[in-house]
Amino acid sequence: MGKLECESELKIDRKLALSDAVELLSGKWKFLILLDLYYSGTMRFKDLMQTLKGITPKVLSKELQQLEENMLITRTVNNTKPVTVSYALTEHASETQPVINALIEFGKKHRYKIISK
Amino acid sequence: MGKLECESELKIDRKLALSDAVELLSGKWKFLILLDLYYSGTMRFKDLMQTLKGITPKVLSKELQQLEENMLITRTVNNTKPVTVSYALTEHASETQPVINALIEFGKKHRYKIISK
DNA sequence: CAGTATCCAAAGGGATACTG
């Protein structure tokens, strides 16, 4: 405080929040998983395996666990035979919607920009 | 087309755009670099080294190169002695502003959510 | 069906020292 070279509390808070968000949502698949769940509401493990082309069960399992740890999705075991498991977004995950929409917009504009040069 | 299990073109486009964006902006530091440049307009290498606490010159150099390749920042060598180099955002980088703001909002809400349980 | 186990290659990223 008082020194010119000091960053404001506000800036520091924003940087911390940004770091948090980046860490939480890092990885190749997390956003795509969230997007699929936005579209479909509830999905089984095998459904996600199908729509996320190229993912392996090990990787999908790990990503889902991390999303669950961070309270962005729920995991529900159904009383069927054989057992099925359903994944769905939590209410808190709705906070990621603006991020995903913004990313999609950026991705579209970037692709357009690349093509048109 | 016509099959029920087919995904719409729109969905596929959105998934591709999302993948593109994630790939372009992946990594621990890129968003923080962009945020710093938003705040400061133009920064030198050593300025970024200072504000990005913990980054090493090798890593910073690589991140800056990738951002430049993707036309999100410009690199300008100044006629000073010793030589200095300035980095600044491109116009195209303004498309990332909504993403960054959304991430910050999410990061704040997430932290609040964690604390209050 | 919903994963786990094992193995492995590549990338990410940090520490340190050096250079034009």
Place this chain on the structure above:
DNA sequence: CAGTATCCCTTTGGATACTG
């Protein structure tokens, strides 16, 4: 000042096979 070079460890993530 603005990097590069080298070394090295960890993480990510893919391939494949297996299990309750």
